[in-house]
Structure formats: C-alpha cells, structure tokens
Amino acid sequence: MGSGPRWLLIVAIALLGVGEWAWGIWSGMTQMTQLHTQLVRQQAAFHLPAAKRHLFTRDEVKTFLAAAKQAEAIKDPLQRCLAYPDPPRSHWSPDAVAAYCHYRLQPVISFAEAQALIQSGKAAELDGRLAQALHDQQTQAGSPGVLNQIFYQDFGNGSFDIRPTLDAWKRDSPTSAFAYAASGFADVEMAANARGSAYMSDTPQSNVDAMNRLLSQADTDLRRAIELNRQVTPAYVAMINAGKMGPGRTYIDEAARRGLAVAPADYSISSALMVAEQPKWGGSLYAMTGLARRAQTHAKDNPLLVLLLAEVPAYEYDVCNCESRADWAAYPTVFDNVASLNLLSNAGSAAASNNHPELSVVYLSEALRFQSATDAIRRKRASGLAALGESKMALDDANSLIAADPKNADNYQMRGIVYMDMADNRHAEQDLETALALNPDDIDVLSELGNIYTNVTYEWDKGWDVADRIIRKYPDSPGGWVMRATIQENQPRAGLNETYQYFVNHFGNDPGMQWQITHMRELLAKAPQGDSAKTVSK
Structure with a gap:
C-alpha cells in the first residue's frame, strides 16, 4: 500500500473514532439495523411540510373500526391484541x-x-x-x-x-x-x-x-x-x-x-x-x-x-397538547410505528378534546388493544364513535360497561351522550337523570341535561331548574348563566338585565365570553323598557 492510501486510511480511522466518541459508549461501529432506518425515515417524515401529512379518511376509519370490532369479540385478551388492526397507513x-x-x-x-x-x-x-x-x-x-x-x-x-x-x-x-x-x-x-x-x-x-x-x-x-x-x-x-x-x-x-x-x-x-x-x-x-x-x-x-x-x-410534537391550533395531521407520522400505551392514550384523549374523532377513535382503540379493561378510555372513545356514525358500536360498549358496573354514574352519562348523538332524546334524558341520581350536582351531566332541555326539546321549566342548580352549586361557572340567558331570550322570561350584570361582573375579562356579553347587550337594547330589568329569584 502506498503512502497516500495509508494516510487516507489513518484519517478515516480517526474520523470514525471521533464519531464513536460523540455517540457515547453504546453506539460502537455496528451498522444500524433496519429499525434505525425506520427512525431516520420517521423523523424525516415528521418534518415534512403540512401538505405531506394526512388525517385519516372516513373510509379508512370505517375499515379500521370494522376490523377492531371483530378483534374485540375475541375473548382471550392476548389473542384479541394480536388480531387487532394497526392504524391506517402505519x-x-x-x-x-x-x-x-x-x-x-x-x-x-x-x-x-x-x-x-x-x-x-x-x-x-x-x-x-x-x-x-x-x-x-x-x-x-x-x-x-x-x-x-x-x-x-x-x-x-x-x-x-x-x-x-x-x-x-x-x-x-x-x-x-x-x-x-x-x-x-x-x-x-x-x-x-x-x-x-x-x-x-x-x-x-x-x-x-x-x-x-x-x-x-x-x-x-x-x-x-x-x-x-x-x-x-x-x-x-x-x-x-x-x-x-x-x-x-x-x-x-x-x-x-x-x-x-x-x-x-x-x-x-x-x-x-x-x-x-x-x-x-x-x-x-x-x-x-x-x-x-x-x-x-x-x-x-x-x-x-x-x-x-x-x-x-x-x-x-407533544401528543398531550390540547390546543385547537395543533397540527393534528402530524399524528399519523408520530405514530408510524407502535408506541406505548401512555402515548397512544394521551394522543387519543387530546384529539377527542379537540373534536378530531377520526384520530381519537383510532388511537384510543389502540390503547384499548393493549389494556382492554380501561373503562375511562372506552367511555372517551364512545363519543368519537357516535360522532363518526358508529353509534351501534358506542352503544354496545356503553351497555357492556353498565352491565358490568350498574352503579357507575360515568357509564350512564356516556350512554346518554351516545343517545344524544343518535337524536334519541328520551333515552338520553333517562340516562343523564340516572347519572345525576348516582352523582348529584355533577356539572358535566347537568350541562348535558340542560342542553337537551334548552336547545333541543325546549322544555323551559326543566331547563330553568337545571340552570338554577348549576348557578347555586357552581356560581363561578358561566354555563348556568348562559343557559339562563338562553331561556330568558327564547321563552322569554324576565331578569335578563340581572343575568347580564352578573355576567359582565364575573366573566367580563374572559375573551371566550365576549360573544355572550355582546349578545345579551343587544337583547337588552331591543327589550321593552323596564321589562328586562325585572329581578328573578335564584
């Protein structure tokens, strides 16, 4: 070997030594396996422009859920897990x-x-x-x-x-x-x-x-x-x-x-x-x-x-990020390969909280794949299923949970929400009332029930009672006051000025409440003089 090639070899060895030191004692000089290639591909894909990312299509989710439902019918937990479908295009x-x-x-x-x-x-x-x-x-x-x-x-x-x-x-x-x-x-x-x-x-x-x-x-x-x-x-x-x-x-x-x-x-x-x-x-x-x-x-x-x-x-990316401006289309890239139960659950929950049922049902289903006994995850998935038109699957889940734990208010609340998505307000009301009987003054259940009475069935007296319960128990929550203002506008009832003044005093600095404040002010301007200022009892 000539001096030129020998010097090149020495330089190459030195550079390799520096690379080994930089990666730490574990990396060595072993050629990366195919799994390392997957890491590189995954990270490169993650940084692609948003146009290259994707949400799941309705057809993809429908196909996935059909396969998931078949797998969930398997009694043995291990065989059920092995038979479960992977996320679309993963x-x-x-x-x-x-x-x-x-x-x-x-x-x-x-x-x-x-x-x-x-x-x-x-x-x-x-x-x-x-x-x-x-x-x-x-x-x-x-x-x-x-x-x-x-x-x-x-x-x-x-x-x-x-x-x-x-x-x-x-x-x-x-x-x-x-x-x-x-x-x-x-x-x-x-x-x-x-x-x-x-x-x-x-x-x-x-x-x-x-x-x-x-x-x-x-x-x-x-x-x-x-x-x-x-x-x-x-x-x-x-x-x-x-x-x-x-x-x-x-x-x-x-x-x-x-x-x-x-x-x-x-x-x-x-x-x-x-x-x-x-x-x-x-x-x-x-x-x-x-x-x-x-x-x-x-x-x-x-x-x-x-x-x-x-x-x-x-x-x-932060899969626990619950902000509505998040780039949800990055999720399929983040989870291109299998991830831990904790990450899958967090991702599905964040998507559910931000009205992305096409993502939530997939990743919450994958979480259930690896821990099927998690009732809280199953309840969260149910609302996404109903939103995607899979109410039968959601209702089956709810019925199973209620049969297994008939004293759990959360299960009745979940089934009530599913019935609401199915426009079955009679059964929704029954389940929400049952949930309320098991867990009195639950603000989430009260809000759902009040929504039915105020915005769906227009049962103003029932809606007024629910609003009154929320206001008494949770005076710092705007929900009860919004419900009361809605009834005062549509029935109508007196006392809108009182509602408006309370709203301004307690929620006037909340950017999310400005529409309601403006709307109440406009209603007051149109109301007959004196009628809007009447006081109602709490």
Missing part, C-alpha cells in the same frame, strides 16, 4: 406489536397474592416466584419484562398502605434482593405522590421534605437490592425515576449505566431513561434520539425497544 413492526401484546397482557403475580404469602410466613416462596420471573424475563421470548411488570403493577401505585407488607417482607427475607427492590420501588412512587404535580415553587416545604425523606429511604434499599443481586432490573428503573425528582443527572446516568451493563436489551430501563432524557428533565432531543438509536442495536433481542422510536417525535 408501518407497525409485527414483532414489536406481538412483544408489546405479551408485555402488557401476560399474567403476573398480584399484590394480594404476594401479601398473602408474606402474611402466612411464606416470603421465601414469593422470592422463588420472583426469581423465576426474572429467569423468564431473561430467557423466554413469551415473557418480555415480566418481572418489571410485576413491580409496576404491585408496587407502583404510590400507596402508603403497602408499606407494612413490604417491611414485613424485608424482616422475613433479610437477604432478598426482591424485597429491598420492591421497598425502594414503592418509596420512589410514594415520593412522587408526596411531591405532587405543581411547580416546585408552588409545592409546600412539608411535601418537599417528605419527598426527600422517601427518596433517601429508596436509595438505601435500592442499593442494597443491587448488592444482593445486580440482575434485578426494577431497581435501576426506580433509581432513574428517583433521579428526576432529586438526586439529579449524575445519579440517573450512573443507574442507567449499571442497569444497561447487566441488561442492555431491557425495555423498562431504556423507557425510564428516555423520559429522563426529555428536555423538561434537563435532557435534549439529541439525547433522546441517541438513546432510541442505540436501543435499536438490541431490538433483535427485545423487539419492545422499537417502541422508543415514537418517543422523540411524540415529545417534539
């Missing part, structure tokens, strides 16, 4: 979907079972079952993340009620890595509850002190768990989550480094780290992209890692 990885179906729906030991074993002096048996779950997680393709799922389900609700059970477990099994990991895992979730969701500046110092105390306890137990068995992956997940609240970036990075060293293909560790890499936690889109890219080198061992591909565009 490119969901079949292996990743199958892995996520197993991950979400595999049977796991419940907290009640674990508690019964501990209370009956059989903590060793519980340790043995968790050791088997760890072994299955490491070796069985059909048990992806099973130990992690047990920890999420049994110890991740943030309830202090489970603390006595966890303490008893540690006493009975002082060398159990699982007992210490569970204790630390639970403490991190309790710390999050103690801290709350307000800005730190708005959080009472007592809450901050409680959070820090719990995080300190968690750190002690989690470190002990790792000393006893460094393979117990939920311990690293808990440490990453703890780092966001207090210990900080160094703590997070150390937990991730140690966790991925023993379980490089673990989805829960990478998923927790992905959240910690978000800009709002001190990370960056660059860091998120790098993590998603590195994770795909292990996707052949764990297809769940494909779910990380959606995290960057989902964060960049």
Whole structure:
C-alpha cells in the first residue's frame, strides 16, 4: 500500500473514532439495523411540510373500526391484541406489536397474592416466584419484562398502605434482593405522590421534605437490592425515576449505566431513561434520539425497544397538547410505528378534546388493544364513535360497561351522550337523570341535561331548574348563566338585565365570553323598557 492510501486510511480511522466518541459508549461501529432506518425515515417524515401529512379518511376509519370490532369479540385478551388492526397507513413492526401484546397482557403475580404469602410466613416462596420471573424475563421470548411488570403493577401505585407488607417482607427475607427492590420501588412512587404535580415553587416545604425523606429511604434499599443481586432490573428503573425528582443527572446516568451493563436489551430501563432524557428533565432531543438509536442495536433481542422510536417525535410534537391550533395531521407520522400505551392514550384523549374523532377513535382503540379493561378510555372513545356514525358500536360498549358496573354514574352519562348523538332524546334524558341520581350536582351531566332541555326539546321549566342548580352549586361557572340567558331570550322570561350584570361582573375579562356579553347587550337594547330589568329569584 502506498503512502497516500495509508494516510487516507489513518484519517478515516480517526474520523470514525471521533464519531464513536460523540455517540457515547453504546453506539460502537455496528451498522444500524433496519429499525434505525425506520427512525431516520420517521423523523424525516415528521418534518415534512403540512401538505405531506394526512388525517385519516372516513373510509379508512370505517375499515379500521370494522376490523377492531371483530378483534374485540375475541375473548382471550392476548389473542384479541394480536388480531387487532394497526392504524391506517402505519408501518407497525409485527414483532414489536406481538412483544408489546405479551408485555402488557401476560399474567403476573398480584399484590394480594404476594401479601398473602408474606402474611402466612411464606416470603421465601414469593422470592422463588420472583426469581423465576426474572429467569423468564431473561430467557423466554413469551415473557418480555415480566418481572418489571410485576413491580409496576404491585408496587407502583404510590400507596402508603403497602408499606407494612413490604417491611414485613424485608424482616422475613433479610437477604432478598426482591424485597429491598420492591421497598425502594414503592418509596420512589410514594415520593412522587408526596411531591405532587405543581411547580416546585408552588409545592409546600412539608411535601418537599417528605419527598426527600422517601427518596433517601429508596436509595438505601435500592442499593442494597443491587448488592444482593445486580440482575434485578426494577431497581435501576426506580433509581432513574428517583433521579428526576432529586438526586439529579449524575445519579440517573450512573443507574442507567449499571442497569444497561447487566441488561442492555431491557425495555423498562431504556423507557425510564428516555423520559429522563426529555428536555423538561434537563435532557435534549439529541439525547433522546441517541438513546432510541442505540436501543435499536438490541431490538433483535427485545423487539419492545422499537417502541422508543415514537418517543422523540411524540415529545417534539407533544401528543398531550390540547390546543385547537395543533397540527393534528402530524399524528399519523408520530405514530408510524407502535408506541406505548401512555402515548397512544394521551394522543387519543387530546384529539377527542379537540373534536378530531377520526384520530381519537383510532388511537384510543389502540390503547384499548393493549389494556382492554380501561373503562375511562372506552367511555372517551364512545363519543368519537357516535360522532363518526358508529353509534351501534358506542352503544354496545356503553351497555357492556353498565352491565358490568350498574352503579357507575360515568357509564350512564356516556350512554346518554351516545343517545344524544343518535337524536334519541328520551333515552338520553333517562340516562343523564340516572347519572345525576348516582352523582348529584355533577356539572358535566347537568350541562348535558340542560342542553337537551334548552336547545333541543325546549322544555323551559326543566331547563330553568337545571340552570338554577348549576348557578347555586357552581356560581363561578358561566354555563348556568348562559343557559339562563338562553331561556330568558327564547321563552322569554324576565331578569335578563340581572343575568347580564352578573355576567359582565364575573366573566367580563374572559375573551371566550365576549360573544355572550355582546349578545345579551343587544337583547337588552331591543327589550321593552323596564321589562328586562325585572329581578328573578335564584
């Protein structure tokens, strides 16, 4: 080889070394798999002009729902999940979907079972079952993340009620890595509850002190768990989550480094780290992209890692964004590949809140695919189904929910709304009245019922009573006063001037109420002198 080619080779090697350093110790020089190509394609598509994006057509949604309804008739949750259709025009990885179906729906030991074993002096048996779950997680393709799922389900609700059970477990099994990991895992979730969701500046110092105390306890137990068995992956997940609240970036990075060293293909560790890499936690889109890219080198061992591909565009676009000006046509690009239950649910809920049923029913259906027992998601989907003319499917859902839980007011409210969309006002009224009997003074139900009486059936006395109930219970809500003004205009009734004055005094600075104020002022100008100023009793 001549000197020229040799120098070119040296330069090339040096440049490759710089590239490896820039991407961190995980990336190496391995050629990116086809899944990395999907990430590049997905990100490039996400930045296409709006004209290149698309909403689902009515025919696409109709075809999707027909297939979804067939799948939902399957009794077995896993087979139902596997049979479910993917979103229209998406490119969901079949292996990743199958892995996520197993991950979400595999049977796991419940907290009640674990508690019964501990209370009956059989903590060793519980340790043995968790050791088997760890072994299955490491070796069985059909048990992806099973130990992690047990920890999420049994110890991740943030309830202090489970603390006595966890303490008893540690006493009975002082060398159990699982007992210490569970204790630390639970403490991190309790710390999050103690801290709350307000800005730190708005959080009472007592809450901050409680959070820090719990995080300190968690750190002690989690470190002990790792000393006893460094393979117990939920311990690293808990440490990453703890780092966001207090210990900080160094703590997070150390937990991730140690966790991925023993379980490089673990989805829960990478998923927790992905959240910690978000800009709002001190990370960056660059860091998120790098993590998603590195994770795909292990996707052949764990297809769940494909779910990380959606995290960057989902964060960049913000699928929790409920603003009406959002670019809803970007959703199909964000979710071109399978995403987590949380992202799918958030996307469907945001679309539902902003009158995009063509998106909401698809993504809420996909959320139900991976967690079919979520009644709140099913109720939210129902209104979108009715809006798209799929009232029969919505009504079937409502009937099933009421049959399963006949004392739940939300289920009757949902069916009442479906009946309203079907223009069946008699049944809508019956269900809304039933919901109100179960949950008196619910403003949402009162508003729906008042809408029927005021704007559909014109039963002014009933509408007036509903408006009066809203005004008495929620005087700072404009809904009851708008309802009252509508009746005073259309029946007519006296007292519009009183309504107008209250509205101006309490809602005059609300930009969204200016039309109502202007309209009332115009009505007053046209009213016979003196009649509009009559006072009505509240």
